[in-house]
Amino acid sequence: xxxxxxxxxxxxxxxxxxxxxxxxxxxxxxxxxxxxxxxxxxxxxxxxxxxxxxxxxxxxxxxxxxxxxxxxxxxxxxxxxxxxxxxxxxxxxxxxxxxxxxxxxxxxxxxxxxxxxxxxxxxxxxxxxxxxxxxxxxxxxxxxxxxxxxxxxxxxxxxxxxxxxxxxxxxxxxxxxxx
Amino acid sequence: xxxxxxxxxxxxxxxxxxxxxxxxxxxxxxxxxxxxxxxxxxxxxxxxxxxxxxxxxxxxxxxxxxxxxxxxxxxxxxxxxxxxxxxxxxxxxxxxxxxxxxxxxx
Numbered sequence: 001x002x003x004x005x006x007x008x009x010x011x012x013x014x015x016x017x018x019x020x021x022x023x024x025x026x027x028x029x030x031x032x033x034x035x036x037x038x039x040x041x042x043x044x045x046x047x048x049x050x051x052x053x054x055x056x057x058x059x060x061x062x063x064x065x066x067x068x069x070x071x072x073x074x075x076x077x078x079x080x081x082x083x084x085x086x087x088x089x090x091x092x093x094x095x096x097x098x099x100x101x102x103x104x105x106x107x108x109x110x111x112x113x114x115x116x117x118x119x120x121x122x123x124x125x126x127x128x129x130x131x132x133x134x135x136x137x138x139x140x141x142x143x144x145x146x147x148x149x150x151x152x153x154x155x156x157x158x159x160x161x162x163x164x165x166x167x168x169x170x171x172x173x174x175x176x177x178x179x
Numbered sequence: 180x181x182x183x184x185x186x187x188x189x190x191x192x193x194x195x196x197x198x199x200x201x202x203x204x205x206x207x208x209x210x211x212x213x214x215x216x217x218x219x220x221x222x223x224x225x226x227x228x229x230x231x232x233x234x235x236x237x238x239x240x241x242x243x244x245x246x247x248x249x250x251x252x253x254x255x256x257x258x259x260x261x262x263x264x265x266x267x268x269x270x271x272x273x274x275x276x277x278x279x280x281x282x283x284x285x
Contacts, residue, residue, distance in 0.1 A: 002180040010190045017194050017217055021201035026209045033213050036194070040220060046180045047187060048234075049227055052244055059251050064216065064258045071262045072209060075269050099203035106196040110189060131234050132244040140241045141248070152252045159256035166263040 006046045013039035030068050037061050051132040187228035195221035208268065208275045212261045219254045223247045 016039060019032035041056040141149055194217060201214035230243020265275055272279050 003182055006180055006182050006186075010186075013190065014193050014197070017197040020210070020213055020217060021197055021205065026207055026213075029210050029213055033217065036217065037220065040194075040224065043187070043190070043224070044227065047182075047184075047227065047231055048180075049231075049244060052223075052227060052247055055248065055251060059255060060216075060220070064255055067258055067262055068209065068213065071265060075266070075275065096204050099200045102203065103196055103200050106192065106199070110192055110196075131231060131239040132241060133239070136239065137241055137244055140245055145245050148249060152249055155256055156252060159259055163259050163263045166260070166267055 002046055006043060009039045009042045009046070013043065026072050027069075030065060030072060033068075034061055034065050037065070048131045050130050051134060051137055184228045184232040187231065188225055191221040191224035191228065194218075194224070206277050208265050208277050209262075211277065212258065212265070215261075216254060216258065219250055219257075223250050226250070 013036050016032045016035035020029045020036065023029050023032060037056060037060045041053050041061075044056055045053040198214045198218035198221060201217070202211055205211055205214065226243040226247045228243075230240045233240040268280065269275055
């Protein structure tokens, strides 16, 4: 049962990911990305990562995608998109060629690797119920990885300052011009 | 669930390939950022699959989840800065097309 669910969720995740790339309107891309993230969170849960399941929904679907939606609505892109998609650029042709080449290369690599014997010889071990339990994970995070954890907090602080500066600078410049 | 961890990695590789494809063929900067998020997610899935592969019921391997948490934090920071840059670009040019910014092109 869980296996069927896993493969169904994987297929859905890939379909939604294709939707992100192929759909024209950025709004629909965000909704497709939301579908991908929810399917992936289901995959995490099935694979035994309960904390990552929660984190995926809270951080990706709850915070990052809302930020994307917020910006798209703020910029009102739907009106502008129709104009820009009409004019095919030079970059588009080359980009499509490079993209197709990369897709073919990675697809071939995937086919070779999945048909390799090494993949089939490994015994299939059932997933432990919970790999990332809260207590062992937090002991690891605040013990062995406390220094990277602090570095991460510095990164987030620096990001916050940078974003406030980026968002404020334009307005300050315009005020100076008006004076 | 009796699915080999390699299948998780194959799923991650597929998602990463789709992300690369979108990164290269889309011109809207917001969609490009979304494709980057997709690629980071695929990387996360690879970390978790590797961690699952090295886990036994008695000794769970926690390196993968720890690094996945770091990747999530970096992804959040990247999305915030990227969207702030997009807003700045939109104020300057009234567009979010990558082709509209070509001053640095050689």
